[in-house]
Amino acid sequence: MDQNRPLTKRELKQLRRLEKLDHDKQDGSRNTIRWIILGIGALLFIAFFGFLIFLAKQNSSQKETTLSNSGWVKGAENAKVTLVEFVDFQCPACKTYYPMVQGLLSTYKDKSFRLMLKHFPLTSSHKNALSSAMAAEAAGAQGKFFEMHDILYDRQDEWALLPVTSAQEKFILYAAEFKLDREKFVKDLENKELEEKIRANQDEGINNGVSGTPTFFLNGKIIQNPRSVDDFKKLIDQELK
Incomplete structure (x- = not known):
């Protein structure tokens, strides 16, 4: 080719x-x-x-936290272990954790443990978060903070979904059960100084990484929320060693 x-x-x-x-x-x-x-x-x-x-x-x-030593305390002032809880009284999760925390107070009755409560009202989602915090502070002004704290959780279903004014009427009835001065309690529900205290707690929480409730700090360190009293105990016992 x-x-x-x-x-x-x-x-x-x-x-x-x-x-x-x-x-x-x-x-x-x-x-x-x-x-x-x-x-x-x-x-x-x-x-x-x-x-x-x-x-x-x-x-x-x-990260080092900068939590103040200011809050409502149950337990020894010089306890070796301090559990700080940021709370919203209308928060369903806070109500779920309430009996767990009470269980810890019963378990550690000695001077080794104390609980410190700080306010963190989630007002964007809970319309009565601030008013319930104010009720606790108003009761605290008469020496009955934890009594109001307990009843707010125990009867959360009674007031959580009410309009703010109706919820406040409930709080006034609760205060009467503790024989608080009604006039002072009602006045303190609108007390700006008490509201500033609540806002200061919230600002402190935000500055330390709190974004929801409940949030716990154990001896100054933020912790993931334990799922049971036993899980809490394990963490506390480690701090007590």
């Missing part, structure tokens, strides 16, 4: 087809390599981002 003769149209068409197949194969290989590189890059990015989140959480958990 003459190697120098011109290619026929059929041969040219076949040659172009072969060249196209070869080109497509090369493009396919390049695309495969490109996708592999992109996939590896994406995995590395996800891993790096996850590592940054892990470091942030570690730093947050190890």
Whole structure:
């Protein structure tokens, strides 16, 4: 066959087809390599981002808190272990944890443990959060904070969904059960100084990483909410060693 003769149209068409197949194969290989590189890059990015989140959480958990020594306290003033709880009396989760915390107070009756309560009313979702905190403070002004604290949780279903004024009427009835001075209690429900105290508690919580309730700090360190009294005890016993 003459190697120098011109290619026929059929041969040219076949040659172009072969060249196209070869080109497509090369493009396919390049695309495969490109996708592999992109996939590896994406995995590395996800891993790096996850590592940054892990470091942030570690730093947050190890961050020194600046909690004040101001709050409503049950237990010895110089106790070795202090459990601080930020609460919202209308919060269903706080009500769930209420008997657990009471159980801790019963278990650690000696001078090794104390509970400190601070306010953190979630007013954006609980319309009576602030008014119930005010009721507790108004009762506290007459030496009955924890009595009001207990009844607010025990009877949360009675007042939580009421309009604010109706809820306040309930609080006044509760105060009567403790034989509080009615006139002073009613006046203190609107006491700006008591409200400022509540707001100060909330600001303190925000500055220390509190975003919801209940939030617990054990000896100054924020902890994940334990699921049971036994889980609480394990953490407390570690601090007592």
